[in-house]
Amino acid sequence: MIDFTLRNQTDIIFGKDAEKECGKLLKEFGGTKVLLHHSGEPFVLPLIKKVKNILADEGLPYVELVGVVPNPRLSLVYEGIELCRREKIDCILAVGGGSVIDSAKAIGIGVPYDGDVWDFFLGKLYPSKSLPVGVISTFAGTGSETTRASVITKEEDGLKRSADDADVIKPKFAILNPELTFTVPNYQTASGIADITSHLMENYFSATEGAEFSDWLLVAGLKSVLKNGPIVVQQPENYNARGELMLVAPFCINGILKVGRAGDWACHFLEHEMSAEWDIPHGEGLAVVTPVWMRYVYKKNVELFAKFATRVFNVDYDFDCPEATALKGIEMVEDFFMRLGLPAKIGDFKNIDDVNNSTLRKMAARIPFYGPGNTIGSICPLDENDCYEIFRRCL
Incomplete structure (x- = not known):
């Protein structure tokens, strides 16, 4: 088990009609003029109308910034930063899913910073200030509503990077009303489920020894x-089912379920390049790359993968051949994603032309390798050639 410090500075307000508290909460954190940030998608507009009335009742003026898309864009972040400065906005309310929340958090750290907000995403420095950000979540997936990270895509060169490890990035509050997820399109719901599943698995597959408590939290x-x-x-x-997902999503990524361990996270680094290259939903990319990664690395720790199969899917442990147990668990993961209607290979993504080896090589070279010997991952460190091979096996 590794040392850790657990801080959770995000207030979680869960339940029916919880969104009615958004105006009071913004004022509680010093807000006097609000940036109302959302995607503008049809399914969210009735909620936006309701939120506007709530803000008006609280005497809070607001300015809207719409247009967030999956894999949120740096250009919209820049627009939001300038809008906040020009309009003297002092708080942000993100209404939506992970992309909206990440965009709002990036704007929040960009407003008080004199330089280019992209500096934080390149790892040049950590943010020290942010406008207070509040969240009304309409989507269970990324868990961004309680994390100290924001993932943004720079359109010009296809870089998808994360600003993280800074508590100021965390939203001040997250409103979770399962009813607000009822109208999310099915494919987005499935993508979010894949993202939650991946977050749990990235933390479960850990090189840390002696972390049984968090093992079982993640299994649950x-x-x-x-x-x-x-x-x-x-x-x-x-x-109730929606509520379960809305709770697991933030808790599996905000530190609580992963206490005392370091996760692997190779799948996320790999998928970031997939969604940067093809602009696919993050969860769809994870549904493709995760089983391929599992098959590529499981022999490095067969027992870990066999225990996963037994604990999570109730697969009988084959003591004569633990590898068979491990492989059965991988098959169960593949079957789960298939039952959700998610893609199984790169060729299943929509609107993607033929993929050639040079594209896959470029994607592998673009990964921000951080480990010894320019690698990612912990249970089986992957170098550029490994990453290329995993991409190739996703075809």
Whole structure:
């Protein structure tokens, strides 16, 4: 088990009609003029109308910034920073899912910074200040509503990078009302489920020894997602199933379920290059790359993967051949993503032309390798050639 400090500075307000508290909460954190940030998608507009009335009732003027898309763009972040400065906005309310929240957090750290906000995403320095950001979540997936990270894509060169490890990035509050997720399109719901699943697995597959407590916390999270994910795809208005996903999403990524361990995170580094290259939903990319990564690395720690299969999917442990148990677990992961209607290979992504080796080589070279010998991952460190091979096996 590794040393850790656990801070959770985001207030979570969970339940029906919880969004009615947004105006009071913004004022509680010093807000006097609000940037109302959202995607503008049709399914969110009735909620936006309601939020505007709530802000008006609290006497809070607001300015809207719409247009957030999956893999949120740096250009919109720049626009938001300038808008906040020009309009003297002192707080941000993000209404939406992870992309909206990440965009809002990037704007928040960019407003008080004299330089280029992209500096934070290149790792040149950590942000020390931010406008207070509040969240009304409409989507269970990234868990960004409680994390100290923001992931942004720079359109010009296709770089998708994260600003992280700074507590000032964390939202001040996150409003979680499962009813607000009822109208999310099914493909987005499925993508979010894949993202939650990946976050749990990235933390479970750890090189840290002696972290049994968090092992079982993560297993519990996975079992909840495996049970409730298919339910919400079939029954979009199942409140309790939606509520389970809304809780697991932030708790599996904000530090609570991963205490005392360091995760692997290779799949996220790999997928960031996929979504940067092809502008696909993050969860769809994870559904493709995760099983391929598992098959590529499992022999480095067969017992870890066999235990995963037994604990999460109740696969009988084959003591004569633990590898068979491990492989059965990988098959179960593939089957779960398939039942959600998610893609299984790169060729299943929409609107993607033929992929050649030079594209895959470029993607592998673009990964920000951080480990010894220019690698990513912990249970099986991957270099550029490994990453290329995993991309190739995703075809």
